[in-house]
Amino acid sequence: MPKFFSKNWSKADFDRIRELIAMASESEAAEVEIEADGVRVLVRKYAPSAVQAPPPTRVAVADLSPAAGAAQQNTPLQAVSGSPPEPDATKGIPILSPTPGTFYAKPAPDADPFVKVGDRIGQGQTVCIVEAMKLMNEVESEIAGTVLEILVSDGDAVEYDQPLLIVDPA
Numbered sequence: 001m002p003k004f005f006s007k008n009w010s011k012a013d014f015d016r017i018r019e020l021i022a023m024a025s026e027s028e029a030a031e032v033e034i035e036a037d038g039v040r041v042l043v044r045k046y047a048p049s050a051v052q053a054p055p056p057t058r059v060a061v062a063d064l065s066p067a068a069g070a071a072q073q074n075t076p077l078q079a080v081s082g083s084p085p086e087p088d089a090t091k092g093i094p095i096l097s098p099t100p101g102t103f104y105a106k107p108a109p110d111a112d113p114f115v116k117v118g119d120r121i122g123q124g125q126t127v128c129i130v131e132a133m134k135l136m137n138e139v140e141s142e143i144a145g146t147v148l149e150i151l152v153s154d155g156d157a158v159e160y161d162q163p164l165l166i167v168d169p170a
Contacts, residue, residue, distance in 0.1 A: 092148045094163035095141055101132035105154040119147045145169040
């Protein structure tokens with residue numbers, strides 16, 4: 001087997017690594033790994049994460065027939081949104097997403113969720129994970145209290161400062 005790397009790293013060794021990266025980026029392979037003489041090089045290609053488009057906004061259309069015209073003359077058109085209603089701040093305090101990303105309620109697919117509605121949580125307790133650019137950001141509660149609502153589902157895309165949970169500090 002030809003020696004891929006020398007014991008003393010040289011410019012040629014780094015050129016070979018650059019060639020591996022170029023080959024991996026041009027191919028359909030998700031990763032390329034080479035091990036020789038106790039040196040392992042792994043080149044992994046990540047696919048860009050899919051961004052979910054917001055649901056379409058529907059607009060109510062007024063009936064403009066002559067019979068209904070007189071009754072609806074002063075009635076404004078109202079936008080009807082397909083998104084859930086904003087959380088009621090009087091019910092509790094929201095825990096906000098620290099970054100845009102993907103919401104995970106569990107530390108692993110086969111694990112129990114960090115918290116459930118009705119759970120008592122402490123300050124500094126991890127309540128969920130928001131994955132951003134392959135980094136798992138643990139979201140910790142800034143307050144102690146009871147979880148009143150979980151506003152997003154496991155695997156949903158979330159935005160910066162989007163409310164994730166509502167906590168009653170009482």
